[in-house]
Amino acid sequence: MRNRQNKKSGSSKFKLFLKVAILVAFSLTICATAYGVYLTKQAKHAADGAYEELENRKQSEVKAEPKQDNVSILILGVDDSEKRDQGAENSRSDALLLATLNNKTKTVKLLSIPRDSYVYIPHVGYRDKITHAHAFGGTLASIETVEELFDIPIDYYVRMNFNAFIDIVDALGGIEVEVPYDMLEMDEFDKKTVDLEAGLQTLDGREALALARTRKQDSDIERGKRQQEIIKAIAKKSASFTSISKYDDILSAVGSNMKTDMTFDEMRSFFSYLTAGMPRIDTLTLKGYDDMSTGTYYYKLDDENVEEISQILQSHLGLNPESTNYSGTGTQSDSAYTEDDSDSLTQ
Numbered sequence: 417m418r419n420r421q422n423k424k425s426g427s428s429k430f431k432l433f434l435k436v437a438i439l440v441a442f443s444l445t446i447c448a449t450a451y452g453v454y455l456t457k458q459a460k461h462a463a464d465g466a467y468e469e470l471e472n473r474k475q476s477e478v479k480a481e482p483k484q485d486n487v488s489i490l491i492l493g494v495d496d497s498e499k500r501d502q503g504a505e506n507s508r509s510d511a512l513l514l515a516t517l518n519n520k521t522k523t524v525k526l527l528s529i530p531r532d533s534y535v536y537i538p539h540v541g542y543r544d545k546i547t548h549a550h551a552f553g554g555t556l557a558s559i560e561t562v563e564e565l566f567d568i569p570i571d572y573y574v575r576m577n578f579n580a581f582i583d584i585v586d587a588l589g590g591i592e593v594e595v596p597y598d599m600l601e602m603d604e605f606d607k608k609t610v611d612l613e614a615g616l617q618t619l620d621g622r623e624a625l626a627l628a629r630t631r632k633q634d635s636d637i638e639r640g641k642r643q644q645e646i647i648k649a650i651a652k653k654s655a656s657f658t659s660i661s662k663y664d665d666i667l668s669a670v671g672s673n674m675k676t677d678m679t680f681d682e683m684r685s686f687f688s689y690l691t692a693g694m695p696r697i698d699t700l701t702l703k704g705y706d707d708m709s710t711g712t713y714y715y716k717l718d719d720e721n722v723e724e725i726s727q728i729l730q731s732h733l734g735l736n737p738e739s740t741n742y743s744g745t746g747t748q749s750d751s752a753y754t755e756d757d758s759d760s761l762t763q
Contacts, residue, residue, distance in 0.1 A: 459664035462671055463680035470556045470573075470677060480571040482519070482685040486733045487571040489515045490562055491647075492555060493628075496577045509550040509558055511628065511643055514566075516732045522689050525732045526647060527700040527725065528640030529562070534707070534714040537561050545714065555675070566726040568733060572678050578604040580673035581628070582621030584650065587669040590618045591649040596642070597633060601626035636715065637701065644699045651697060655690040700725055 480487045493511030512529040531547035539549065539557035549561040559570045576584075582604060585591055595617050601610045603622050610626035612619075619627065628646050631639040654666075667683065676683075689695045703721040707714045730736045 459667035460680045462668045463678075463683055465672055466670065466674045466676055467679060468675040468677060470554075470559075473556060473559075473677075482517070482682055483688070484519060486516065486518050486520075488568060488729070488733060489517070490559055490570045490573045491515065492550065492558060492573065492575040493581065494550065494575060494577055507550065508547040510547075512546060512558070512562075513643060513647065514562060514570075514729070515647075516568075516729050517686075517689060518732050518734070522695050523732075524651075524689070524695055524697045525700060525729060526644050526697050527702070527729070528644050530636045530640055530702060530704070530715045532636060532713060532715040533702065533704070534716050535561060535565050538564055565722065566729055568726070568729050568735065572676065572682070574674065574676045574678070576670070576674040578625055580670045581625050583669040583671070583673065584666055585619070585621035585624045587666045588650065588653045590620050591624060591646065591653050592616060592618050593624065593627060593642075593646055593649050595619075595627060596638075599626075599630060599633070601630050641699070641701065648697050648699070651690065652694050655694040700728065 491511070491513040492509045493513075494507045495510045496507050509531065512531065514527045514529060516525045517523075529546060531545065533546045534543055535546045536543050537546070537549045537552060537557065538560045539553035544552075546558075546561055546565075549557045553560075555573055555575050559573055563570055593616070595612045595614050597614045599610075599612050600608050601612065603609045604625060610623055612623060612627065617623075624646055628643050629639075630642075667680075702725065703718040704715050705718075707716045727736070
């Protein structure tokens with residue numbers, strides 16, 4: 417009788433343990449789900465606050481959908497610091513990058529546009545530095561200028577100030593980037609406090625910003641290449657996350673320092689480019705030459721090179737999939753482009 421009672425007692429204790437374990441697991445699941453929902457709501461609130469639909473924007477009747485279409489994104493970095501008395505809409509664009517994303521191949525073409533490029537600005541009806549387009553007519557004027565230059569539609573824009581850039585890099589826990597040379601650079605407050613050593617470094621937000629802005633020791637072209645490498649480093653770090661909640665953290669961190677015409681759902685749909693690992697990013701560079709003939713410095717673009725890049729971007733977007741590859745390798749579809757195709761444009 418005693419053994420039976422012990423067995424019964426042991427069985428009861430085991431059942432109790434199972435019930436407690438199941439209850440704890442269930443509670444943890446509920447807490448984790450609730451926390452995930454909280455993060456998502458927090459991120460959605462931040463995304464809703466960042467949403468800005470541009471007035472008088474001419475777009476096609478059928479809006480591009482990131483989940484199924486090829487899309488283009490214009491990324492504008494602006495300095496809206498109070499020190500220079502510049503608001504978000506009357507500042508010059510400090511950085512201008514154009515990205516095209518191919519949904520089928522999950523590849524990206526990334527082009528940095530030198531800020532002093534001499535281009536036609538539709539908003540004012542004459543040629544000037546592309547950085548002035550934003551000062552003349554805000555984000556819309558910049559979009560129209562890039563559309564005119566490459567004869568492609570811009571589906572989305574993202575405009576961020578220095579603080580947003582810093583927040584994104586910090587939310588990622590820093591990024592690994594090659595620093596080309598020793599430098600003492602200005603921080604977001606225009607004070608020379610950022611001291612970087614040459615070599616592969618893990619940079620926080622303010623350090624990455626300093627690297628993205630510097631051009632004193634080389635040129636605007638080299639600065640554009642650094643900005644491309646920083647974007648690639650951000651994408652690489654983002655692709656390493658296995659939980660979508662981390663992306664919510666990033667959206668929440670940006671807050672009011674970013675404006676975009678993407679909805680929250682559209683932002684999240686771009687994560688498909690990262691969840692499968694680091695996407696292939698081909699970097700493109702505009703060829704040109706320095707010009708001081710008028711007494712004002714301009715970067716005069718090479719017309720043939722502009723046409724070449726225009727064809728590549730159009731093909732990547734599927735606008736002319738049977739177009740000739742101007743790198744001299746014959747007729748190819750966008751999915752046939754390789755790193756070698758874009759390398760011919762970056763020399």
